[in-house]
Amino acid sequence: MSTRKKYKLKRIKNFLIFYMFVCILFVASYTLSRYVETTEGTSGLGIAKFSVTVNGIKVTEGNPFILNYKDITNTSEKIAPNTRGYFEFEINPKGTEVSLEYEFNFDLKEIPEEFKLAYFTINDGEEQYDITDTNIIKNELLLSNKEEGFTEDEKINIKVYWTWDVAEEITNPDVSTIDNKNISIIAVIRQKL
Numbered sequence: 001m002s003t004r005k006k007y008k009l010k011r012i013k014n015f016l017i018f019y020m021f022v023c024i025l026f027v028a029s030y031t032l033s034r035y036v037e038t039t040e041g042t043s044g045l046g047i048a049k050f051s052v053t054v055n056g057i058k059v060t061e062g063n064p065f066i067l068n069y070k071d072i073t074n075t076s077e078k079i080a081p082n083t084r085g086y087f088e089f090e091i092n093p094k095g096t097e098v099s100l101e102y103e104f105n106f107d108l109k110e111i112p113e114e115f116k117l118a119y120f121t122i123n124d125g126e127e128q129y130d131i132t133d134t135n136i137i138k139n140e141l142l143l144s145n146k147e148e149g150f151t152e153d154e155k156i157n158i159k160v161y162w163t164w165d166v167a168e169e170i171t172n173p174d175v176s177t178i179d180n181k182n183i184s185i186i187a188v189i190r191q192k193l
Contacts, residue, residue: 049149051095052189059189079115081166091141091156091189097149099142099192104160106135107184115164123157131160140192 052059079085093100106117119128120137131137141156143149 049095049097050191051093052100053092054187054189055090056092059187079162079164081112081114081164084161084163086159086161087185089158089160089187091158092152093141093150093154093156094152095149097143099140100189101138101140101192102187102189104137104158105186105188106137106160107186108135111183112164114166116162118161118163120158120160124159142192 089104091102108115108117117131117135119130121128122139129137129139137158137160141150141154144154
């Protein structure tokens, strides 16, 4: 075969390879275009509001805060031996758009062991809820209307009943009350998952 024919055949062969490669790319890109598509744009994402106060103090999710029982104005009577009473808390979740869990943890380290937290009630209801052995109150607030969130009418009033029973009669008039001792109350309110 002459050199000219070899050269012509080589050109045809290279052209066919190039043409086949272009056809393969065209078919592959057409096939992929059915399954791969990109676009750009913006969209809005609604984020639920979280705004809760306990006795007027703002609580943020995940950040507990400490109340001293002396700062709670709704104490039924002075705490002293052989007395009974309650603490009162008001949880105001107005505007919050998620269901909540709340927990109150009472630190009674400085208080005599005869002082006991008995039970708690919600919104002056007759049902009594137990307090755990570690002096923790736990409960939840379920959101009824997801469109508006909690309203002003959905405040929760919690009464924590306590007793301080001493077996013997107290004859010392200087017996101390819990005026000079602390009951730290740690409140945690978070979204119910």
